[in-house]
Amino acid sequence: MTEDLSRYPIEGHLTPVGALTFSKSGGWWRAIVHSEDEYGNEKIRLYLWRDNDTKGWVTKHKWNIDPDHWAEERRVVEDYAGTAVDADTPYFPVQHYNVVGGQTIKKTDEWWTAVVQYEDDYSSTHKTRLYMWQLEDNEAKGTGFKWNVRSDTWPEERDAVGRYVENLE
Structure with missing residues (x-):
């Protein structure tokens, strides 16, 4: 069926x-x-x-998900998820949250992909999120894609994507 x-x-x-x-x-x-x-x-x-x-x-x-870059995205996310807040926080065009850490994964003339840590308004902890911003003249023009990286769901999500991408090859 x-x-x-x-x-x-x-x-x-x-x-x-x-x-x-x-x-x-x-x-x-x-x-x-x-x-x-x-x-x-x-x-x-x-x-x-x-x-x-x-x-x-x-x-x-x-x-x-870009199968050619999934391994790199996964590696950077796993380096950041649940880690201590970065004292030297680079700029990321995140709205509504106080960014406390992060790392660019890939940046082209059209797209900027990063893993970002931000402070949650409702607790004293920080959260981790994947962001992908569309760029125009090197300025972020909106977030078309974002994904919350949570310690209780990320392993399942990561593994499901990994299996799916492997089966494409």
């Missing part, structure tokens, strides 16, 4: 060609969706959806 890929609530301009749900409980759904846009460009994304009673499944976070 073939899985109904249309059930994955991804962007309307994308057509799913493969997917892997690795967690769906308590009103949260985490999955990897492999899709194509109208031009045949492939996208592999990690999604976190929240069940909204009136709107159905709503995207809370998504992360663009």
Whole structure:
């Protein structure tokens, strides 16, 4: 039996060609969706959806996975997740949070990918998040992609992405 890929609530301009749900409980759904846009460009994304009673499944976070750079992203995240706050914090264009550490993973003329530590408004701890900003004239023009790195979910997410990427080769 073939899985109904249309059930994955991804962007309307994308057509799913493969997917892997690795967690769906308590009103949260985490999955990897492999899709194509109208031009045949492939996208592999990690999604976190929240069940909204009136709107159905709503995207809370998504992360663009580049199989060629996944190993480097994973390494940098694992270096930063749960570590002490960096005293020499570089600039990152994060809104609404006080950035306390981070490292650029990759920066091109069009995109800037980084792992960032920030202070949580509701506790005395810091959080870790992956960010990908679109750049225009070397200025961040918005965050299209972000992913919270939590110690209780990251190992499962990391391993699911790793398996998915390995199976593409």
